[in-house]
Amino acid sequence: MSCVAVMEHVEILFVLACVFGFLMAWGVGANDVANAMGTSVGSRAITIKQAIWIAAIFEFMGALLAGGSVTKTIRGDIINPHYIDIAPYLLVDGMLASLLAAAVWLFIATRQGWPVSTTHSIVGAIIGFGVISFGFEAIYWQKVVNIVFSWLITPFIAGIIAFGFFRSVQYFVLSRDDPIHQARTVIPIYIFLVATIICLVTLTKGLKHLGLHLSFLQSAGITLGLATAFSLLGLFLIRRQRPVEDPDSHDRLQRVEQMFGILMIFTACSMAFAHGSNDVANAIGPLAAAIQILKSNAHISTHAPIPFWILMLGAVGIVFGLATYGYRVIATIGERITELKPSRGFAAELATASTVVIASGVGLPISTTQTLVGAVLGVGLARGISALNMRVIGHIFTSWLITLPAGAILSVLFFYTLRWIFGHG
Numbered sequence: 001m002s003c004v005a006v007m008e009h010v011e012i013l014f015v016l017a018c019v020f021g022f023l024m025a026w027g028v029g030a031n032d033v034a035n036a037m038g039t040s041v042g043s044r045a046i047t048i049k050q051a052i053w054i055a056a057i058f059e060f061m062g063a064l065l066a067g068g069s070v071t072k073t074i075r076g077d078i079i080n081p082h083y084i085d086i087a088p089y090l091l092v093d094g095m096l097a098s099l100l101a102a103a104v105w106l107f108i109a110t111r112q113g114w115p116v117s118t119t120h121s122i123v124g125a126i127i128g129f130g131v132i133s134f135g136f137e138a139i140y141w142q143k144v145v146n147i148v149f150s151w152l153i154t155p156f157i158a159g160i161i162a163f164g165f166f167r168s169v170q171y172f173v174l175s176r177d178d179p180i181h182q183a184r185t186v187i188p189i190y191i192f193l194v195a196t197i198i199c200l201v202t203l204t205k206g207l208k209h210l211g212l213h214l215s216f217l218q219s220a221g222i223t224l225g226l227a228t229a230f231s232l233l234g235l236f237l238i239r240r241q242r243p244v245e246d247p248d249s250h251d252r253l254q255r256v257e258q259m260f261g262i263l264m265i266f267t268a269c270s271m272a273f274a275h276g277s278n279d280v281a282n283a284i285g286p287l288a289a290a291i292q293i294l295k296s297n298a299h300i301s302t303h304a305p306i307p308f309w310i311l312m313l314g315a316v317g318i319v320f321g322l323a324t325y326g327y328r329v330i331a332t333i334g335e336r337i338t339e340l341k342p343s344r345g346f347a348a349e350l351a352t353a354s355t356v357v358i359a360s361g362v363g364l365p366i367s368t369t370q371t372l373v374g375a376v377l378g379v380g381l382a383r384g385i386s387a388l389n390m391r392v393i394g395h396i397f398t399s400w401l402i403t404l405p406a407g408a409i410l411s412v413l414f415f416y417t418l419r420w421i422f423g424h425g
Contacts, residue, residue: 009422013092014294020099021287021310022317024122027106028283029321032118032368033059033275034110034329037268037322039376041330043345045264048330052323058269060315062276078123079130080138090133092293093418094411095286098125101410102282105403113328114399117367121407122282123147128408129415150366154355155374162351162378169343170382173256180252183259184238190346191234191266195227197354198270230266237262260342267349275356275368276318284314337376337392347382348375370400 037051046054079091102121109116123144130139169186176182203219214222238259288310340348352372359366373396380388 010294013096013422014291016096017092017099017287017290017294018313020096020103021283022313023103024099024106024118024287025283025314025317026321026324027103027110027121028118028314029055029318029323030110030325031106031114031116031321031329033272033318033322034115034326037272037326038115038330038332039340039345039348039372040264040268040271043261043264043340043342045261045342045345046268048327051268051326051330052319054265054268055272055322056315056319058272059276059318060311062273078126078140078143079134080140092290093415093422094126094129094133095290097129097411097413097415097418098122098407099283099286100414101125101128101407104410105406109399109403110325110328112399113332115329115332115369115373115396116399116403117151117369118282119147119367120151120400120403122286124404124407125411126286128411131408132412132415147366150359151370154359154366155370155377158351158355158371158375159378159381161354162347162375163382165347165350166344166379166382169260169347174253174343179256180259183256184235187238187259187263188231188235190263190350192227192231194263194266194270194350194353195230196223197350198273198357199223199226234262234266257342260346264342264346264349267346267353270353270357271349273353273357276315283317284310287313332392332396337373337380337389337396340376340379344379344383348372348379351375351378 033055037046037048037055040046041048041051099122102118102125105121106116106118127139127144172186173179173182200219200223203214203222288307291307291310349372352368352375355371355375356366356368377388377393
């Protein structure tokens with residue numbers, strides 16, 4: 001591709017990169033953030049307006065504090081940089097095509113209410129343009145295999161963890177003679193666990209790309225303090241609830257679910273943080289790569305920091321997507337797979353957040369969608385196979401199989417279209 005041809009249109013390409021990146025972030029918000037918030041909204045622990053505020057705050061924090069490793073993977077660990085160095089401006093068209101392809105597919109899927117994977121979409125799109133631009137040998141297939149393997153194993157892991165969490169709720173709370181008293185005792189412990197997982201992984205893995213290097217003992221001390229503070233806050237909120245006058249009344253379990261609703265506020269925050277740390281990279285990784293080439297005359301470095309304004313663009317797009325179109329996928333996750341109550345939604349969210357944050361810490365772009373669906377399935381199985389809507393599950397699995405090739409095909413189509421429009425042939 002001609003360098004002169006690109007430089008003639010650098011301003012237009014810069015604007016298109018921002019627009020396509022915003023559209024991709026919108027798709028992440030409409031589909032993936034809806035997945036993350038679906039269990040909380042579906043179990044009626046929080047309202048859709050509260051979900052938007054939680055997403056606005058914690059998605060951004062997750063992207064800023066713990067998203068650097070995954071962004072690096074999306075930006076530079078799928079295509080061999082040697083081939084990009086030979087023809088760097090091909091990457092501009094390729095990343096623009098990938099962003100637009102993933103955004104279009106996410107719009108189609110969200111309109112149908114399918115909880116698909118934004119990670120599938122963007123990785124498939126990058127592979128698609130990489131193969132037709134540089135050949136099969138340009139792709140880090142071992143990296144791709146590792147990513148695909150993570151898509152297969154993480155739903156299974158999250159399902160097991162969610163199954164275990166909900167079983168613990170059944171044993172320690174729901175099956176007891178005085179479930180309200182047990183809930184008051186156990187829920188602060190769960191909150192402590194939620195805060196410990198999120199804080200420890202963030203402090204030990206997620207802050208290094210910001211130049212903050214803490215020892216394990218320092219990280220553990222800060223984690224202990226924060227987890228204790230959150231646990232005490234949860235205890236305070238639970239103690240403020242009105243006690244049941246008749247301990248034998250029918251609404252005891254309903255009151256317990258209200259207490260778990262308080263817990264789900266914490267797990268919703270952790271889920272949004274976990275999602276931001278992993279899946280915001282799907283929008284800003286390709287955008288950052290394209291912008292870097294356009295601003296640095298064809299030089300790209302996978303180690304260059306992500307500009308703050310790109311993080312902001314991704315965060316705003318995500319919140320806008322959730323606010324305008326997220327209700328469609330929320331209905332699928334929160335209501336159609338299995339009936340969710342706060343005690344069940346908590347187990348699914350905590351299992352998902354734990355799995356996603358740990359994966360983000362090691363730089364693995366897993367599918368939040370598949371992880372959450374696996375966790376919801378685990379909760380459903382804890383109640384028996386009859387509690388699951390197998391027809392809806394079948395539709396979800398089919399959409400997963402379609403997503404990666406759909407992203408690749410659309411990427412190839414848009415790649416050639418952009419090259420024809422701008423004369424980059």
